[in-house]
Amino acid sequence: MTHFPPSLQDQVGTGTTNGRVLLIENSRFYAGMLxxxxxxxxxxxxxxxxxxTAARQALETHAATPFFLALTGLVLPDAGGDQITGLLIAHRVPTVVVTGVYDETARQRLAEQPIIDYVLKDAPGNIDYLVWLVRRIERNRSITALVVDDLAETRAQVADLLDLYGFRVRCAADAAAGLAALSEDASIRLIVVEHDLPGTDGIEFIRRARQAHARDMLSIVGTSAGGGPSLVARFLKxxxxxxxxxxxxxxxFFCRISQNVDNLELIGTLQDLATRDYLTGLPNRRHFFDQGxxxxxxTDAPMTVAMLDLDRFKQINDHYGHDAGDAALRAVAAAVAQHARAGDLVARFGGEEFCMLAAEQSSEAASASLEALRDAIAKLRIMYKQHTIRVTVSIGVCHRQDTxxxxxxxxxxxxxxxxxxxxxNRVVCESWLPA
Structure with a gap:
């Protein structure tokens, strides 16, 4: 049952997650390693x-902030597999069985229970897979999945599976309700849609959904019990x-859903790498030009464009080293990002230069705002090893209506x-200059 997503090696070992996992395991060595x-x-x-007994105590102790996932073996000193999984199911904890012995009878029995996966300890890459699996389940908690199916029983079955995998789940009984849910809920990143819907079928639903939601932002999985191979092609097209x-x-179902959500995240990561500055985390020059x-x-209203440059930045690199210079750039970037209003566009333009595009400000208001930013940067105290580094910036401001x-x-x-x-360490605005 172990299944690796295409980009597993790129995903494991990067990023962090938050939450609590219950690991039930009688092998001290394996438990410690995992x-x-x-x-x-x-x-x-x-x-x-x-x-x-200890598992039951842990579930009670952490009832206020429950486990989002349990990884469990099937053999414990005081219980067998059915007792273990029964306890976790009773506490509504999503469960992955991790066992050292492949037992087809046990596997079939577990397949009838709300168990996410059945993983063998000695499978190649077992630890990497479990790391990916835990991350996948945890990340699913921030994603809303929409189930569009006119049959209540099937709709509930799919919704229960998605809920088991950690997704927030919404349901719709027809295409119109599904499209309405999609338009009002920006957190929907996954849709499972049945073909045979009343009125508007699943293929037409997808066509309409795609008018506003691209493949790299929304994953849609079609389902049907009939239709033949041509139906699959029509869905995909x-x-x-x-x-x-x-x-x-x-x-x-778990493998398909996980692969599709993984692909969304991978595309998002690639897009982020293409549009974001690696050092500071700000958007890069390319993104600034595109969005700006x-x-x-x-708009035909005046806009503010500002260029910021660290003063005497070379002296920081020469005196403290390039790592200190990087720390200074990150600190200034954080100050710029914190100062920006919702809707403002900021970026690292290159080297020690930053830029900003802002709307809905008079020339005077823009200059005052950038003067406050200059002052905030001048007050920074950047700690690097045993040193305290201070920086200033010079800012040029252009404010006019222009395309x-x-x-x-x-x-x-x-x-x-x-x-x-x-x-x-000053701001110069074009409106201050003589005509």
């Missing part, structure tokens, strides 16, 4: 117990990411160097 990996690579709180034929096994050009085209972002940046850059020439 718990250590989960804590170090995901940042989860792992509670390790070696008996049913209209924008479905995947198709699962009914009746499906729980194992297949669109923003200028949408030429490049031209506004050029003028802001010219004003920036005028601020440098006037002594640094």
């Amino acid at each position: 718990a250590s990996e989960l804590r170090e690579r995901l940042g989860v709180d792992v509670v390790v117990v070696a008996s049913l 209209q924008g479905a990411n995947d198709f699962v034929r009914k009746p499906f096994s729980r194992e297949e 050009t669109r923003a200028l085209a949408r 030429d972002l490049h031209g506004m940046l050029t003028d802001a850059d010219r004003l920036l160097y005028l601020a440098k020439a006037r002594g640094r």
